[in-house]
Amino acid sequence: MKSPQLGFVLALWLKSAASIEGSGYSNATIDVDVAIIGGGSGGIHSAIQLKDAGARVLVLEKKDQIGGHAETYINKETGVVNNIGVSVFEDTDVVKRYFARLGVPTSSVSASPPSTLYDFELGIPIPPPDEGAQQAILAAAKAYSQNVLSKYGWLDQGYFLPDPVPEELYMPIGDLAAKYNFTALLPIMARFNWHFGNQTKVPALYGIKDFGPDFLRSTFGQLIVSGTGNTRSLYDAALKELGSSVLLSTTILAVNRHSTGVTLLVSQNGMVKTIRAKKLLVAIPPTLQSLKSFDLSRSERALFSRFSSLGYFTGVARVPGWNSRSLANVGAFTPFHQPLIPGSRAFRATGTPDEFYFGVGFPTDQVADEDGKAVVRRQLATLAEAGAIPAAAGDAVTFSASSFHMPFNVRVGAADIKKGFYAELLALQGSRNTYWTGAAWAGHNSALVWKFNEGTIVPAIKEDLGLEHQLPLSWNSHLHLTPWMLTTISGVKH
Ligand SMILES: Cc1cc2nc3c(=O)[nH]c(=O)nc-3n(C[C@H](O)[C@H](O)[C@H](O)COP(=O)(O)OP(=O)(O)OC[C@H]3O[C@@H](n4cnc5c(N)ncnc54)[C@H](O)[C@@H]3O)c2cc1C
Ligand SMILES: *[C@@H]1O[C@H](CO)[C@@H](O)[C@H](O)[C@H]1NC(C)=O
Ligand SMILES: *[C@@H]1O[C@H](CO)[C@@H](O)[C@H](O)[C@H]1NC(C)=O
Numbered sequence: 001m002k003s004p005q006l007g008f009v010l011a012l013w014l015k016s017a018a019s020i021e022g023s024g025y026s027n028a029t030i031d032v033d034v035a036i037i038g039g040g041s042g043g044i045h046s047a048i049q050l051k052d053a054g055a056r057v058l059v060l061e062k063k064d065q066i067g068g069h070a071e072t073y074i075n076k077e078t079g080v081v082n083n084i085g086v087s088v089f090e091d092t093d094v095v096k097r098y099f100a101r102l103g104v105p106t107s108s109v110s111a112s113p114p115s116t117l118y119d120f121e122l123g124i125p126i127p128p129p130d131e132g133a134q135q136a137i138l139a140a141a142k143a144y145s146q147n148v149l150s151k152y153g154w155l156d157q158g159y160f161l162p163d164p165v166p167e168e169l170y171m172p173i174g175d176l177a178a179k180y181n182f183t184a185l186l187p188i189m190a191r192f193n194w195h196f197g198n199q200t201k202v203p204a205l206y207g208i209k210d211f212g213p214d215f216l217r218s219t220f221g222q223l224i225v226s227g228t229g230n231t232r233s234l235y236d237a238a239l240k241e242l243g244s245s246v247l248l249s250t251t252i253l254a255v256n257r258h259s260t261g262v263t264l265l266v267s268q269n270g271m272v273k274t275i276r277a278k279k280l281l282v283a284i285p286p287t288l289q290s291l292k293s294f295d296l297s298r299s300e301r302a303l304f305s306r307f308s309s310l311g312y313f314t315g316v317a318r319v320p321g322w323n324s325r326s327l328a329n330v331g332a333f334t335p336f337h338q339p340l341i342p343g344s345r346a347f348r349a350t351g352t353p354d355e356f357y358f359g360v361g362f363p364t365d366q367v368a369d370e371d372g373k374a375v376v377r378r379q380l381a382t383l384a385e386a387g388a389i390p391a392a393a394g395d396a397v398t399f400s401a402s403s404f405h406m407p408f409n410v411r412v413g414a415a416d417i418k419k420g421f422y423a424e425l426l427a428l429q430g431s432r433n434t435y436w437t438g439a440a441w442a443g444h445n446s447a448l449v450w451k452f453n454e455g456t457i458v459p460a461i462k463e464d465l466g467l468e469h470q471l472p473l474s475w476n477s478h479l480h481l482t483p484w485m486l487t488t489i490s491g492v493k494h
């Protein structure tokens with residue numbers, strides 16, 4: 001893209017580069033060990049870990065707040081807090097340690113708040129699972145655990161797939177369920193995952209990644225929530241801790257990776273800054289759109305171009321007379337009773353009687369807020385006609401807060417998984433002084449992102465910076481670690 005603005009940027013770039021060459025540093029030049037692009041779940045967690053290891057870090061976040069998908073709506077009249085993005089966490093040591101590190105209390109909740117079940121598309125009431133159906137779900141969870149997690153539980157650590165990739169990992173999750181007799185678990189998987197995608201099509205790799213051993217245990221047991229009721233407390237504490245090591249409202253203008261480090265040109269409030277870092281950690285979705293200001297190599301471009309993603313629209317809406325109802329969507333006639341996509345997962349009570357939380361899944365990320373609102377209105381009208389909610393709810397609804405979370409579930413297709421996409425992707429780690437983290441690398445689940453940071457990315461960066469001369473603790477527990485993974489990820493250069 002040639003534009004006058006680009007010419008301006010390049011002129012500044014040359015000017016700041018010249019000042020780096022000269023004796024003095026311009027005020028706009030910042031030197032750090034690790035520049036982290038993206039101040040969401042993965043970026044902030046790694047920043048804290050690296051800071052604790054003695055590295056100088058700088059987080060560059062495009063929005064005016066950190067925390068990524070962790071967004072909160074607070075009702076001004078009632079003061080009731082609602083997490084409209086990230087709300088619950090797997091009950092694991094990684095999660096507890098991170099909250100404790102930031103001094104944020106935690107508490108536990110059960111995964112299944114009581115809801116009335118309806119097919120939101122057809123307006124049909126669905127009876128709750130009876131004793132037999134509940135037994136079938138438990139049996140399916142056991143079959144899944146014994147037949148699938150026993151074999152692939154290591155996926156929790158990251159996409160360290162064996163070569164060749166087993167066919168079981170790229171067949172649709174629905175087919176794997178039929179093969180191993182856990183079909184009765186699929187509705188639970190769809191319901192407790194933040195917009196999963198169509199289970200007749202999504203490769204089993206992602207199904208297992210989204211429902212790993214810790215998630216299964218936590219879903220049937222207890223999940224962790226912020227003790228303040230507000231997930232953003234974690235990010236308020238992190239921001240305090242990181243202080244001036246976070247630049248908010250920052251746009252990445254250019255990324256230049258060279259043999260001795262990385263130079264970034266960024267703008268913040270109209271000021272241009274040059275950042276020189278030994279290492280770059282990219283903690284934003286690795287799509288070509290997100291990385292457009294990067295100096296992508298041909299292989300990076302080829303890999304990232306394979307990704308596609310889903311759209312997920314969430315928020316809080318108001319309907320007079322809603323009366324604290326909680327309804328969950330179940331497909332009466334769809335495969336595995338999955339709620340039809342596009343469609344809502346649930347309309348859930350918020351604690352403010354007239355308001356409810358909604359989450360609407362879309363099959364692509366080519367959608368806008370109006371598309372999301374239209375689905376909510378349409379399904380409210382259907383439910384109103386069925387007598388489940390106040391009449392005219394579809395017309396009466398107003399939106400108190402909403403957010404489109406895109407790109408969500410950044411994934412590749414079965415053919416790419418089969419061809420060894422993830423081995424090639426992981427081989428990028430550490431090359432060109434660049435590391436990568438976040439949901440596309442670790443799963444759309446904060447606990448897994450933090451596990452990947454702790455087990456793989458942070459140890460590798462520390463090793464690379466000479467901050468620690470040990471191999472990461474989790475090396476031996478990786479069941480499928482090939483020698484090239486050791487060399488690329490531990491930063492031992494070939
Ligand atoms: C609605 C919703 C609810 C969810 N709920 C949960 C939950 O309850 N529990 C859970 O564990 N997981 C949940 N998830 C999964 C969630 O995706 C992960 O937990 C986590 O947010 C992924 O971390 P990340 O670092 O990859 O991305 P994010 O947390 O999204 O962070 C990416 C950050 O990079 C910034 N950014 C993007 N582009 C640029 C750029 N060019 N320059 C600078 N900054 C940029 C973004 O603004 C953002 O702050 C939910 C996801 C969604 C969408
Ligand atoms: C940096 O800013 C300070 C105070 O604003 C000023 O005194 C100093 O001369 C500046 N240095 C450079 C190299 O621009
Ligand atoms: C599959 O699971 C169901 C219960 O969900 C059980 O009745 C059936 O016997 C199981 N079949 C096999 C082959 O294990």
Ligand SMILES: *[C@@H]1O[C@H](CO)[C@@H](O)[C@H](O)[C@H]1NC(C)=O
Binds near residue numbers: 331339
């Ligand atoms: C998934 O896709 C199949 C085939 O296109 C379709 O029949 C089914 O209804 C879809 N499921 C959902 C939940 O949308």
